[in-house]
Amino acid sequence: MSAGMYKDEEGKTPYEIFSGAFDAGGLLNVGSCVSNPHIAGAAIKIASIFAKRGLRANYEEIADYVLNRVGAVGVAWGAMSQKAASIASGFWRLGVPVIVGPHGTKYRRMLLGRADREEDWYVYDARTGERVYAGPAPEHLFYAAETKEEAMVMIAKLCMRPNDTTKGRAIKLTHYIDLHKRLFGTMPKDVHLFVRNLGDIPITMKDEIVKILEEKGWKETVIPDPTLLPRLIRKRKE
Numbered sequence: 001m002s003a004g005m006y007k008d009e010e011g012k013t014p015y016e017i018f019s020g021a022f023d024a025g026g027l028l029n030v031g032s033c034v035s036n037p038h039i040a041g042a043a044i045k046i047a048s049i050f051a052k053r054g055l056r057a058n059y060e061e062i063a064d065y066v067l068n069r070v071g072a073v074g075v076a077w078g079a080m081s082q083k084a085a086s087i088a089s090g091f092w093r094l095g096v097p098v099i100v101g102p103h104g105t106k107y108r109r110m111l112l113g114r115a116d117r118e119e120d121w122y123v124y125d126a127r128t129g130e131r132v133y134a135g136p137a138p139e140h141l142f143y144a145a146e147t148k149e150e151a152m153v154m155i156a157k158l159c160m161r162p163n164d165t166t167k168g169r170a171i172k173l174t175h176y177i178d179l180h181k182r183l184f185g186t187m188p189k190d191v192h193l194f195v196r197n198l199g200d201i202p203i204t205m206k207d208e209i210v211k212i213l214e215e216k217g218w219k220e221t222v223i224p225d226p227t228l229l230p231r232l233i234r235k236r237k238e
Contacts (some may be wrong), residue, residue, distance in 0.1 A: 004029065021136045035052075036087050040094055061229065063121070067095030067138075068123065068226040071159040074098040075151065081108060084235050092141040097158040099151050104144040107202035111141035115190050123162055129233040134162035135193050149183040163224040166199035174202040192216040195225055 003014050009112045018027035029051040030038045047053040047065040053215060055062070066072070076084050090100040092111060123134045130177040137160040139215060145151035156176040164172065173194060180188045192213050197220045201209050227233070 003027075007124050017218060031100055033083065033087060035091075039074075040091060040096075043072055043094060043096060048206050055222060063093065063095040064227055064229050064232070065095075067161075068134075068228070069161055069163040070095070070174040071164070071168075072096045073138075073155050074159045075100075075152065076104070077101045077148075077151070078103070078105045082087070094140075097138045097141050097143065097155055099143050099145055099158070102144060102146050108218070109142070112143065113139040113141075115139050115193055123224060123228060124230060124233055125222070126227045127225045128133065133221050134224060134226055135160075135221070136190075136197065139163050140166065145153070153179045162224060164200075166197065166223070166224075169194070169196070169200040170202045173200065174205070177205060178201070187212070192218050196221045200234050 006014075007013055008017065014027050016028055018025065030036075043066050044055070044062055047062045047070075048055055051069075052064055053061050053065055074088065074096050076088050076118060078101060080100055084100075085104075085107050088104075089099060092098045095192065113136055121134055121136050122131045124130070125132050138158040138160065139155075143154060143156055143158070153176070154174065156179050159175075160172050173191070176190060176194075177191060178184065187208070191209060193211060195209065195213060195218065198210075
């Protein structure tokens with residue numbers, strides 16, 4: 001409602017300024033908060049269409065696909081009602097990280113990861129069956145931000161997924177680093193955790209990031225076909 005009430009100098013709302021096709025860069029009003037299932041449905045359709053995951057009685061595989069591959073993040077800002085908390089729970093249960101405002105802490109439940117605990121970030125590579133390090137992507141599933149600046153940086157950070165292509169990860173790192181520098185004035189301290197190989201590094205930041213990687217003793221890792229479910233491993237048994 002707040003977005004709809006705002007108007008620019010020409011009297012246009014954000015929905016009119018960024019409207020048009022259902023495409024990148026567009027802003028779409030899907031209705032009130034009770035219309036959020038339409039957004040969750042879009043994430044579920046990705047798993048159904050691109051990975052041919054069955055929808056009937058298959059929530060586990062759908063959530064596994066979304067968590068490891070779909071770069072979506074939910075934001076529930078402002079007052080944190082029981083209804084908003086319920087909607088947020090529905091999304092992180094599906095594998096979509098959710099960021100809430102300061103009021104979200106009153107429910108006394110966050111789902112926070114520890115980026116420095118390497119043992120927490122292993123997945124199965126469905127191609128080989130090996131357990132491989134995928135990095136803290138996404139690091140959190142339910143996170144409370146104290147300021148809008150913190151939320152903006154965290155949105156970019158939680159978009160990263162183990163299955164990102166090198167080009168996709170480079171774009172996401174560009175957004176994360178750019179926002180962190182503009183809003184906090186510094187390079188993110190954990191940037192080395194999101195570089196899997198040199199192809200992930202944004203070209204315009206290569207010299208700066210390579211220096212950081214050398215200081216951190218960084219090692220190259222594989223880009224897996226990630227899953228948390230052993231039954232999805234496709235390796236042929238001899």
